Amino acid sequence: MDMAEDEIKKELPKLVITDIDGVWTDGGMYYTADGDVMKKFSVRDGWGVAMLRHHGIDTVIMTGENTEIVTQRARKLRVEHCYIGVQNKLKLAQRLCEERHISLQDMAFIGDDVNDLSLLRAVGFSATPADALDYIQQEVHYVTKKQGGQGAFRELVEKILSDSGLLQSTIESLLL
Numbered sequence: 001m002d003m004a005e006d007e008i009k010k011e012l013p014k015l016v017i018t019d020i021d022g023v024w025t026d027g028g029m030y031y032t033a034d035g036d037v038m039k040k041f042s043v044r045d046g047w048g049v050a051m052l053r054h055h056g057i058d059t060v061i062m063t064g065e066n067t068e069i070v071t072q073r074a075r076k077l078r079v080e081h082c083y084i085g086v087q088n089k090l091k092l093a094q095r096l097c098e099e100r101h102i103s104l105q106d107m108a109f110i111g112d113d114v115n116d117l118s119l120l121r122a123v124g125f126s127a128t129p130a131d132a133l134d135y136i137q138q139e140v141h142y143v144t145k146k147q148g149g150q151g152a153f154r155e156l157v158e159k160i161l162s163d164s165g166l167l168q169s170t171i172e173s174l175l176l
Helices: 005-013 043-054 068-076 089-100 114-122 152-163 165-174
Strands: 015-018 056-063 081-083 107-110 125-128
Touching: 015 089, 015 152, 043 056, 043 152, 043 165, 056 089, 068 081, 089 107, 089 114, 107 114, 107 152, 114 125, 125 152, 152 165
Parallel strands: 015 056, 015 107, 056 081, 107 125
Antiparallel strands: none
16 A cells, blocks of 8 residues: 555544434334334445445444344344444443544444434534434534435445545445
């Protein structure tokens, strides 16, 4: 790696945290007649995880929901750090900082609702989907053009990589 690439990589977040409901999903909960809950995920967001992994950046899932569906999606995408039933996302993010010897300013986070607000305010780069509430949109660095469940996480990842001058080379390197 030459010096220019090394300098670019310093601009990337060391960790990207994502909420699920309202970000990777449309925020809806679909119930079967038997009471089972279903969620629809965009496969585009999975490629966002792969793009981050390509640069050695971990994706961390943090959701207030306590559902096995999210754990299954994380497992499929090989996301090692999936926290469900999280009541205080800022506190958990601070713990992750201590474990990794980084600061909140080294993180990016995408969330969409009240329970995400304290972490959105604290991280170095914050984002929310286009359909988040207005008062959430006013608090973040970036509002995606995509709505939750329509590839908002992927858009965030591509924004981060584009701003660092790495999007095109990342896409080329992932071509099969």
